[in-house]
Amino acid sequence: MNYRLIALDVDGTLLDDHHQLSEKTIQTLREVHQAGLRIVLCTGRGPGSAIPVLEELGFEGVLITHNGASTVQSPGPEVLHTIGFPxxxxxxxxxxxxxxxxxxxxxxxxxxxxxxxxxxxxxxxxxxxxxxxxxxxxxxxxxxxxxxxxxxxxxxxxxxxxxxxxxxxxxxxxxxxxxxxxxxxxxLASSKGNALKQLASSWGIKPDEIIAIGNYYNDLDMIRFAGLGIAMDNSPDDVKEAADETTLSNNEDGVHEALLKHVLAPLTAKRNQ
Missing domain, CATH: 3.30.1240.10 (Hypothetical Protein, Haloacid Dehalogenase-like Hydrolase; Chain: A; domain 2)
Known part of the structure:
Protein backbone atom coordinates (compact mmCIF):
# COMPACT_ATOMS: atom_id res chain seq x y z
CA MET A 1 0.00 0.00 0.00
CA ASN A 2 1.23 3.49 -0.90
CA TYR A 3 0.47 5.53 2.19
CA ARG A 4 0.24 9.32 1.87
CA LEU A 5 -0.67 10.57 5.35
CA ILE A 6 0.51 9.64 8.85
CA ALA A 7 -1.80 10.78 11.68
CA LEU A 8 -0.04 10.73 15.04
CA ASP A 9 -1.31 11.17 18.56
CA VAL A 10 1.22 13.02 20.73
CA ASP A 11 1.10 12.13 24.45
CA GLY A 12 1.53 8.43 25.11
CA THR A 13 2.26 7.81 21.43
CA LEU A 14 4.81 10.11 19.84
CA LEU A 15 6.27 11.25 23.19
CA ASP A 16 7.62 8.97 25.91
CA ASP A 17 6.46 9.09 29.51
CA HIS A 18 8.85 11.99 30.16
CA HIS A 19 7.16 13.97 27.36
CA GLN A 20 10.27 13.64 25.20
CA LEU A 21 10.88 12.79 21.54
CA SER A 22 13.59 10.20 20.93
CA GLU A 23 16.24 10.88 18.31
CA LYS A 24 15.32 7.61 16.59
CA THR A 25 11.70 8.70 16.22
CA ILE A 26 12.68 12.17 15.00
CA GLN A 27 14.96 10.72 12.33
CA THR A 28 12.35 8.20 11.18
CA LEU A 29 9.65 10.86 10.85
CA ARG A 30 11.99 13.09 8.89
CA GLU A 31 12.74 10.23 6.50
CA VAL A 32 9.02 9.55 6.10
CA HIS A 33 8.41 13.24 5.43
CA GLN A 34 11.26 13.37 2.89
CA ALA A 35 9.65 10.42 1.13
CA GLY A 36 6.66 12.67 0.43
CA LEU A 37 4.18 11.63 3.12
CA ARG A 38 2.24 14.21 5.13
CA ILE A 39 2.70 14.11 8.92
CA VAL A 40 -0.29 15.38 10.92
CA LEU A 41 -0.22 15.58 14.71
CA CYS A 42 -3.66 14.77 16.13
CA THR A 43 -3.81 15.67 19.79
CA GLY A 44 -5.92 16.70 22.73
CA ARG A 45 -3.43 19.50 23.27
CA GLY A 46 -4.06 23.03 22.10
CA PRO A 47 -1.85 24.62 19.44
CA GLY A 48 0.35 26.36 22.01
CA SER A 49 1.66 23.06 23.37
CA ALA A 50 1.38 20.99 20.16
CA ILE A 51 3.23 23.29 17.76
CA PRO A 52 6.53 23.05 19.74
CA VAL A 53 6.44 19.28 19.18
CA LEU A 54 5.97 19.81 15.45
CA GLU A 55 8.83 22.32 15.45
CA GLU A 56 11.13 19.91 17.30
CA LEU A 57 10.51 17.44 14.49
CA GLY A 58 11.57 20.18 12.08
CA PHE A 59 8.19 20.46 10.36
CA GLU A 60 5.59 23.06 9.54
CA GLY A 61 2.05 22.21 8.56
CA VAL A 62 -1.43 21.33 9.77
CA LEU A 63 -2.29 20.03 13.23
CA ILE A 64 -5.56 18.62 14.56
CA THR A 65 -5.87 19.97 18.11
CA HIS A 66 -8.30 19.89 21.05
CA ASN A 67 -9.30 16.32 20.09
CA GLY A 68 -10.58 17.50 16.73
CA ALA A 69 -12.30 20.72 17.79
CA SER A 70 -9.73 22.92 16.03
CA THR A 71 -7.55 22.36 12.99
CA VAL A 72 -4.71 24.85 12.68
CA GLN A 73 -1.93 25.73 10.30
CA SER A 74 1.60 26.42 11.52
CA PRO A 75 3.39 28.80 11.28
CA GLY A 76 0.88 31.37 12.40
CA PRO A 77 -0.94 29.68 13.89
CA GLU A 78 -3.93 30.11 11.60
CA VAL A 79 -7.21 28.48 12.58
CA LEU A 80 -8.49 26.53 9.56
CA HIS A 81 -11.55 24.95 11.14
CA THR A 82 -13.14 25.01 14.57
CA ILE A 83 -16.27 23.71 16.31
CA GLY A 84 -17.26 25.61 19.44
CA PHE A 85 -20.12 25.87 21.90
CA PRO A 86 -21.55 28.40 24.39
CA LEU A 188 -20.53 16.07 19.60
CA ALA A 189 -19.32 16.82 16.08
CA SER A 190 -15.70 17.09 17.28
CA SER A 191 -13.36 14.11 17.22
CA LYS A 192 -9.94 13.29 15.88
CA GLY A 193 -11.53 10.93 13.37
CA ASN A 194 -13.98 13.52 12.03
CA ALA A 195 -11.28 16.17 11.75
CA LEU A 196 -8.93 13.72 10.03
CA LYS A 197 -11.65 12.68 7.60
CA GLN A 198 -12.35 16.31 6.68
CA LEU A 199 -8.66 17.17 6.32
CA ALA A 200 -7.82 14.10 4.24
CA SER A 201 -10.77 14.78 1.94
CA SER A 202 -9.57 18.34 1.36
CA TRP A 203 -6.21 16.91 0.26
CA GLY A 204 -7.74 14.19 -1.91
CA ILE A 205 -6.41 11.43 0.33
CA LYS A 206 -8.44 8.25 0.78
CA PRO A 207 -8.80 6.44 4.13
CA ASP A 208 -6.81 3.45 2.89
CA GLU A 209 -3.89 5.82 2.20
CA ILE A 210 -3.72 6.81 5.89
CA ILE A 211 -1.88 5.33 8.86
CA ALA A 212 -3.19 6.49 12.26
CA ILE A 213 -1.27 5.71 15.45
CA GLY A 214 -2.63 6.34 18.95
CA ASN A 215 -2.82 5.00 22.47
CA TYR A 216 -6.05 6.09 24.19
CA TYR A 217 -9.82 6.29 23.90
CA ASN A 218 -9.78 9.68 22.19
CA ASP A 219 -7.79 8.00 19.38
CA LEU A 220 -10.34 5.26 18.71
CA ASP A 221 -12.31 6.84 15.87
CA MET A 222 -9.09 8.01 14.19
CA ILE A 223 -7.67 4.49 14.41
CA ARG A 224 -10.88 3.02 13.01
CA PHE A 225 -11.11 5.58 10.18
CA ALA A 226 -7.60 5.05 8.83
CA GLY A 227 -6.79 2.30 6.40
CA LEU A 228 -4.20 1.11 8.88
CA GLY A 229 -4.95 1.86 12.54
CA ILE A 230 -2.14 1.09 14.97
CA ALA A 231 -2.30 1.04 18.77
CA MET A 232 0.69 1.50 21.04
CA ASP A 233 1.55 -1.35 23.39
CA ASN A 234 0.80 0.99 26.31
CA SER A 235 -2.81 1.32 25.13
CA PRO A 236 -5.79 -0.03 27.07
CA ASP A 237 -7.02 -3.39 25.76
CA ASP A 238 -10.13 -1.79 24.22
CA VAL A 239 -7.94 0.41 22.03
CA LYS A 240 -5.71 -2.48 21.00
CA GLU A 241 -8.76 -4.54 20.02
CA ALA A 242 -10.05 -1.72 17.81
CA ALA A 243 -6.74 -1.37 15.97
CA ASP A 244 -5.49 -3.38 13.02
CA GLU A 245 -2.27 -4.09 14.88
CA THR A 246 -0.17 -3.10 17.88
CA THR A 247 3.34 -1.66 17.89
CA LEU A 248 5.84 -1.21 20.73
CA SER A 249 5.12 1.20 23.58
CA ASN A 250 5.81 4.92 23.57
CA ASN A 251 8.90 4.26 25.71
CA GLU A 252 10.23 1.75 23.16
CA ASP A 253 10.02 3.86 19.97
CA GLY A 254 6.76 2.27 18.84
CA VAL A 255 6.10 4.98 16.25
CA HIS A 256 9.55 4.38 14.75
CA GLU A 257 8.93 0.62 14.59
CA ALA A 258 5.53 1.01 12.93
CA LEU A 259 6.72 3.45 10.29
CA LEU A 260 9.85 1.45 9.59
CA LYS A 261 7.68 -1.62 8.97
CA HIS A 262 4.90 -0.03 6.93
CA VAL A 263 6.59 2.90 5.16
CA LEU A 264 10.39 2.92 5.10
CA ALA A 265 11.07 -0.81 4.64
CA PRO A 266 8.57 -1.15 1.73
CA LEU A 267 10.06 1.97 0.09
CA THR A 268 13.56 0.55 0.40
CA ALA A 269 12.45 -2.80 -1.02
CA LYS A 270 10.74 -1.05 -3.94
CA ARG A 271 13.85 0.95 -4.75
CA ASN A 272 15.97 -2.22 -4.69
CA GLN A 273 13.76 -4.10 -7.13
Whole structure:
Protein backbone atom coordinates (compact mmCIF):
# COMPACT_ATOMS: atom_id res chain seq x y z
CA MET A 1 0.00 0.00 0.00
CA ASN A 2 1.23 3.49 -0.90
CA TYR A 3 0.47 5.53 2.19
CA ARG A 4 0.24 9.32 1.87
CA LEU A 5 -0.67 10.57 5.35
CA ILE A 6 0.51 9.64 8.85
CA ALA A 7 -1.80 10.78 11.68
CA LEU A 8 -0.04 10.73 15.04
CA ASP A 9 -1.31 11.17 18.56
CA VAL A 10 1.22 13.02 20.73
CA ASP A 11 1.10 12.13 24.45
CA GLY A 12 1.53 8.43 25.11
CA THR A 13 2.26 7.81 21.43
CA LEU A 14 4.81 10.11 19.84
CA LEU A 15 6.27 11.25 23.19
CA ASP A 16 7.62 8.97 25.91
CA ASP A 17 6.46 9.09 29.51
CA HIS A 18 8.85 11.99 30.16
CA HIS A 19 7.16 13.97 27.36
CA GLN A 20 10.27 13.64 25.20
CA LEU A 21 10.88 12.79 21.54
CA SER A 22 13.59 10.20 20.93
CA GLU A 23 16.24 10.88 18.31
CA LYS A 24 15.32 7.61 16.59
CA THR A 25 11.70 8.70 16.22
CA ILE A 26 12.68 12.17 15.00
CA GLN A 27 14.96 10.72 12.33
CA THR A 28 12.35 8.20 11.18
CA LEU A 29 9.65 10.86 10.85
CA ARG A 30 11.99 13.09 8.89
CA GLU A 31 12.74 10.23 6.50
CA VAL A 32 9.02 9.55 6.10
CA HIS A 33 8.41 13.24 5.43
CA GLN A 34 11.26 13.37 2.89
CA ALA A 35 9.65 10.42 1.13
CA GLY A 36 6.66 12.67 0.43
CA LEU A 37 4.18 11.63 3.12
CA ARG A 38 2.24 14.21 5.13
CA ILE A 39 2.70 14.11 8.92
CA VAL A 40 -0.29 15.38 10.92
CA LEU A 41 -0.22 15.58 14.71
CA CYS A 42 -3.66 14.77 16.13
CA THR A 43 -3.81 15.67 19.79
CA GLY A 44 -5.92 16.70 22.73
CA ARG A 45 -3.43 19.50 23.27
CA GLY A 46 -4.06 23.03 22.10
CA PRO A 47 -1.85 24.62 19.44
CA GLY A 48 0.35 26.36 22.01
CA SER A 49 1.66 23.06 23.37
CA ALA A 50 1.38 20.99 20.16
CA ILE A 51 3.23 23.29 17.76
CA PRO A 52 6.53 23.05 19.74
CA VAL A 53 6.44 19.28 19.18
CA LEU A 54 5.97 19.81 15.45
CA GLU A 55 8.83 22.32 15.45
CA GLU A 56 11.13 19.91 17.30
CA LEU A 57 10.51 17.44 14.49
CA GLY A 58 11.57 20.18 12.08
CA PHE A 59 8.19 20.46 10.36
CA GLU A 60 5.59 23.06 9.54
CA GLY A 61 2.05 22.21 8.56
CA VAL A 62 -1.43 21.33 9.77
CA LEU A 63 -2.29 20.03 13.23
CA ILE A 64 -5.56 18.62 14.56
CA THR A 65 -5.87 19.97 18.11
CA HIS A 66 -8.30 19.89 21.05
CA ASN A 67 -9.30 16.32 20.09
CA GLY A 68 -10.58 17.50 16.73
CA ALA A 69 -12.30 20.72 17.79
CA SER A 70 -9.73 22.92 16.03
CA THR A 71 -7.55 22.36 12.99
CA VAL A 72 -4.71 24.85 12.68
CA GLN A 73 -1.93 25.73 10.30
CA SER A 74 1.60 26.42 11.52
CA PRO A 75 3.39 28.80 11.28
CA GLY A 76 0.88 31.37 12.40
CA PRO A 77 -0.94 29.68 13.89
CA GLU A 78 -3.93 30.11 11.60
CA VAL A 79 -7.21 28.48 12.58
CA LEU A 80 -8.49 26.53 9.56
CA HIS A 81 -11.55 24.95 11.14
CA THR A 82 -13.14 25.01 14.57
CA ILE A 83 -16.27 23.71 16.31
CA GLY A 84 -17.26 25.61 19.44
CA PHE A 85 -20.12 25.87 21.90
CA PRO A 86 -21.55 28.40 24.39
CA UNK A 87 -20.04 28.00 27.86
CA UNK A 88 -23.49 28.46 29.44
CA UNK A 89 -24.30 24.96 28.17
CA UNK A 90 -21.84 23.66 30.77
CA UNK A 91 -23.01 25.74 33.71
CA UNK A 92 -24.06 22.73 35.82
CA UNK A 93 -20.77 20.93 35.13
CA UNK A 94 -18.72 24.00 36.04
CA UNK A 95 -20.68 24.47 39.27
CA UNK A 96 -20.14 20.80 40.16
CA UNK A 97 -16.39 21.08 39.54
CA UNK A 98 -16.18 24.22 41.68
CA UNK A 99 -18.10 22.65 44.54
CA UNK A 100 -16.16 19.37 44.46
CA UNK A 101 -12.71 20.88 43.88
CA UNK A 102 -12.20 19.28 40.47
CA UNK A 103 -9.74 21.39 38.49
CA UNK A 104 -10.92 22.45 35.05
CA UNK A 105 -9.79 24.72 32.25
CA UNK A 106 -11.55 26.20 29.27
CA UNK A 107 -10.02 26.43 25.81
CA UNK A 108 -10.59 28.63 22.83
CA UNK A 109 -8.93 27.58 19.56
CA UNK A 110 -5.61 29.16 20.54
CA UNK A 111 -5.65 29.86 24.29
CA UNK A 112 -6.35 28.20 27.64
CA UNK A 113 -8.08 29.83 30.62
CA UNK A 114 -8.39 28.91 34.30
CA UNK A 115 -10.15 30.41 37.29
CA UNK A 116 -7.56 29.19 39.81
CA UNK A 117 -4.79 26.61 40.22
CA UNK A 118 -2.55 25.18 42.94
CA UNK A 119 1.13 24.31 42.53
CA UNK A 120 0.40 20.75 41.38
CA UNK A 121 -1.87 21.99 38.61
CA UNK A 122 0.58 24.70 37.56
CA UNK A 123 3.28 22.04 37.39
CA UNK A 124 1.08 20.01 35.05
CA UNK A 125 0.67 23.00 32.73
CA UNK A 126 4.42 23.58 32.77
CA UNK A 127 5.06 19.97 31.70
CA UNK A 128 2.72 20.47 28.76
CA UNK A 129 4.31 23.81 27.78
CA UNK A 130 1.13 25.72 28.61
CA UNK A 131 0.86 29.20 30.08
CA UNK A 132 -2.75 29.53 31.25
CA UNK A 133 -4.59 32.82 31.42
CA UNK A 134 -6.73 33.61 34.45
CA UNK A 135 -10.36 34.74 34.37
CA UNK A 136 -12.83 35.25 37.20
CA UNK A 137 -15.71 33.35 35.60
CA UNK A 138 -15.35 31.03 32.61
CA UNK A 139 -19.11 30.96 32.15
CA UNK A 140 -19.08 34.41 30.55
CA UNK A 141 -16.50 33.39 27.95
CA UNK A 142 -17.07 33.20 24.19
CA UNK A 143 -15.39 31.05 21.56
CA UNK A 144 -15.05 27.92 23.70
CA UNK A 145 -14.02 24.70 21.92
CA UNK A 146 -13.16 22.44 24.89
CA UNK A 147 -13.46 22.13 28.65
CA UNK A 148 -10.92 19.83 30.30
CA UNK A 149 -11.06 18.35 33.81
CA UNK A 150 -7.82 17.30 35.49
CA UNK A 151 -7.37 15.09 38.54
CA UNK A 152 -6.28 11.70 39.80
CA UNK A 153 -7.44 8.58 38.00
CA UNK A 154 -9.83 7.86 40.86
CA UNK A 155 -11.33 11.36 40.76
CA UNK A 156 -11.94 11.14 37.04
CA UNK A 157 -13.34 7.62 37.24
CA UNK A 158 -15.92 9.14 39.58
CA UNK A 159 -16.51 12.06 37.21
CA UNK A 160 -17.20 9.64 34.37
CA UNK A 161 -19.90 8.05 36.52
CA UNK A 162 -21.34 11.43 37.47
CA UNK A 163 -21.60 12.62 33.86
CA UNK A 164 -24.72 11.01 32.50
CA UNK A 165 -26.28 10.35 35.92
CA UNK A 166 -26.09 13.33 38.28
CA UNK A 167 -25.00 15.64 35.46
CA UNK A 168 -26.54 15.43 32.00
CA UNK A 169 -24.62 17.10 29.19
CA UNK A 170 -26.57 18.84 26.43
CA UNK A 171 -27.14 16.52 23.50
CA UNK A 172 -24.85 18.72 21.38
CA UNK A 173 -21.81 17.90 23.58
CA UNK A 174 -19.99 14.78 24.70
CA UNK A 175 -17.23 13.85 27.12
CA UNK A 176 -14.20 11.77 26.27
CA UNK A 177 -11.45 10.32 28.45
CA UNK A 178 -8.31 11.66 26.81
CA UNK A 179 -5.89 10.33 29.44
CA UNK A 180 -5.87 8.74 32.87
CA UNK A 181 -5.88 12.23 34.43
CA UNK A 182 -8.02 14.07 31.85
CA UNK A 183 -11.63 14.23 30.68
CA UNK A 184 -12.53 16.58 27.83
CA UNK A 185 -15.94 17.97 26.95
CA UNK A 186 -16.29 19.00 23.33
CA UNK A 187 -18.93 19.33 20.64
CA LEU A 188 -20.53 16.07 19.60
CA ALA A 189 -19.32 16.82 16.08
CA SER A 190 -15.70 17.09 17.28
CA SER A 191 -13.36 14.11 17.22
CA LYS A 192 -9.94 13.29 15.88
CA GLY A 193 -11.53 10.93 13.37
CA ASN A 194 -13.98 13.52 12.03
CA ALA A 195 -11.28 16.17 11.75
CA LEU A 196 -8.93 13.72 10.03
CA LYS A 197 -11.65 12.68 7.60
CA GLN A 198 -12.35 16.31 6.68
CA LEU A 199 -8.66 17.17 6.32
CA ALA A 200 -7.82 14.10 4.24
CA SER A 201 -10.77 14.78 1.94
CA SER A 202 -9.57 18.34 1.36
CA TRP A 203 -6.21 16.91 0.26
CA GLY A 204 -7.74 14.19 -1.91
CA ILE A 205 -6.41 11.43 0.33
CA LYS A 206 -8.44 8.25 0.78
CA PRO A 207 -8.80 6.44 4.13
CA ASP A 208 -6.81 3.45 2.89
CA GLU A 209 -3.89 5.82 2.20
CA ILE A 210 -3.72 6.81 5.89
CA ILE A 211 -1.88 5.33 8.86
CA ALA A 212 -3.19 6.49 12.26
CA ILE A 213 -1.27 5.71 15.45
CA GLY A 214 -2.63 6.34 18.95
CA ASN A 215 -2.82 5.00 22.47
CA TYR A 216 -6.05 6.09 24.19
CA TYR A 217 -9.82 6.29 23.90
CA ASN A 218 -9.78 9.68 22.19
CA ASP A 219 -7.79 8.00 19.38
CA LEU A 220 -10.34 5.26 18.71
CA ASP A 221 -12.31 6.84 15.87
CA MET A 222 -9.09 8.01 14.19
CA ILE A 223 -7.67 4.49 14.41
CA ARG A 224 -10.88 3.02 13.01
CA PHE A 225 -11.11 5.58 10.18
CA ALA A 226 -7.60 5.05 8.83
CA GLY A 227 -6.79 2.30 6.40
CA LEU A 228 -4.20 1.11 8.88
CA GLY A 229 -4.95 1.86 12.54
CA ILE A 230 -2.14 1.09 14.97
CA ALA A 231 -2.30 1.04 18.77
CA MET A 232 0.69 1.50 21.04
CA ASP A 233 1.55 -1.35 23.39
CA ASN A 234 0.80 0.99 26.31
CA SER A 235 -2.81 1.32 25.13
CA PRO A 236 -5.79 -0.03 27.07
CA ASP A 237 -7.02 -3.39 25.76
CA ASP A 238 -10.13 -1.79 24.22
CA VAL A 239 -7.94 0.41 22.03
CA LYS A 240 -5.71 -2.48 21.00
CA GLU A 241 -8.76 -4.54 20.02
CA ALA A 242 -10.05 -1.72 17.81
CA ALA A 243 -6.74 -1.37 15.97
CA ASP A 244 -5.49 -3.38 13.02
CA GLU A 245 -2.27 -4.09 14.88
CA THR A 246 -0.17 -3.10 17.88
CA THR A 247 3.34 -1.66 17.89
CA LEU A 248 5.84 -1.21 20.73
CA SER A 249 5.12 1.20 23.58
CA ASN A 250 5.81 4.92 23.57
CA ASN A 251 8.90 4.26 25.71
CA GLU A 252 10.23 1.75 23.16
CA ASP A 253 10.02 3.86 19.97
CA GLY A 254 6.76 2.27 18.84
CA VAL A 255 6.10 4.98 16.25
CA HIS A 256 9.55 4.38 14.75
CA GLU A 257 8.93 0.62 14.59
CA ALA A 258 5.53 1.01 12.93
CA LEU A 259 6.72 3.45 10.29
CA LEU A 260 9.85 1.45 9.59
CA LYS A 261 7.68 -1.62 8.97
CA HIS A 262 4.90 -0.03 6.93
CA VAL A 263 6.59 2.90 5.16
CA LEU A 264 10.39 2.92 5.10
CA ALA A 265 11.07 -0.81 4.64
CA PRO A 266 8.57 -1.15 1.73
CA LEU A 267 10.06 1.97 0.09
CA THR A 268 13.56 0.55 0.40
CA ALA A 269 12.45 -2.80 -1.02
CA LYS A 270 10.74 -1.05 -3.94
CA ARG A 271 13.85 0.95 -4.75
CA ASN A 272 15.97 -2.22 -4.69
CA GLN A 273 13.76 -4.10 -7.13
Missing amino acids: MRELEQLVLYCRENHIHFDVNTSLELFIEKADDEVLGMYERFLITPKRVEDVLVMDGTVKLTMFGTGEQLDRMQQVIGTELILPDTLHSIRSGVEFIDVIS
